Amino acid sequence: MISSHPITEDDLHGFVDHLLDSARRSEVQTYLDAHPEIAGRIASFSRQREALRAAAAPIADEPIPPRLNVRHLMEGRRRSQASPWRSMAASVLLLVVGGAGGWSLRSTAVERSETNGIAALAQEAADTFSVYGADRSYPVEFGPTDKAQLVSWIASRTGRTVSVPELTASGYAFMGGRLVATPHGAAGLLMYSNGQGQRLAMLVRPMAIDRDTRMSEHSYGDINGVTWASKGTGFSLVGPATVDLLHPIADEVRRQE
Structure with missing residues (x-):
């Protein structure tokens, strides 16, 4: 029986942390079986969780x-x-x-500070785009007409009020967005597409360190990006476009902050 309740990021978190009841866990498993890209991301989070537990075990004992x-x-x-x-x-x-x-x-606080900076945000943005950027059936949870609801939801979960940049002058139309899970908490994902169907996305989340940084460029495989932080909020614009093409768009995003 198909659930009438859509699978949310909270459900995915609960699945990783073994917090769901058996019925909901079964529904999430069915969803993951039908979405191998998301299943791969969840498997990665599960491995990270177990690695952290293993690393902390000697101290806990x-x-x-x-x-x-x-x-x-x-x-x-x-x-x-x-x-x-x-x-x-x-x-x-x-x-x-x-x-x-x-x-x-x-030692946990020190270890976390070393992996919670701008480099971590850039990696998270690339990883997230590798999942949702390629998803042709369910890339966003809120469509382009639901900006207000999307912004409100992201704000309630991240504590950051995010504006949706207007990028039509750069050739990209807003597709919508969603809330996503990262190793450092919830983040907002805004997705855009150009006339050729090429996508780019912006990941936004609070920053514990590197709270104000200049733009830096990065590449992970065929995913490029520009990442920066302003007043405690991190931004990472990513996509298959070259960095030379992404940088002016990132400049426009920052202008509209």
Whole structure:
């Protein structure tokens, strides 16, 4: 039986993270079986998830340091009841211990900062375009007449208000867009097409680092791009067009920000 509810990016995230009930998971699996390009992307995310779990396993299995043991903290708290500031410090430590094992993530923040910059955005844009740029049946979830809904949805999930650039003067008409998953959270994808059916897309997401950068050019196989960041938002314009052709279009996108 075909589900009356379309498969969304939330469903795909839930599939990777094993958060869906059996019925919905079966529906997503059926969808992936019919969309091998998207299935390949989801398989890649699943491998990344397992790799992260494997990398974190040695840290997760480490015993809690004695100084952060709950019993030790509670005993210290009882001994220091007469000193309010000591009690407050103990309470803060208790929150740290209870906060999803934050003590064990001592290297994660550093590792993430090294892979969350403009180079990561460029790679994500190319990977995303390799899936949706070639999809002739379901490349976008919101069509060209649904700009307001698309912008609202992207804003609600990314915290960034994105304007849809007008690129007809450059020979490209807006096809629509969708919300997509990246290793660094949700991102908005805007798709365009020219009169010859050649597509280009712009990926937009918040940036944890490299929050303001100049334009940089990149190529991944037959996908080229121009990537930059402004005021904490990253932009990557990608497609099969040469960088020489993409750069003026990227300049126009930035002018319309």
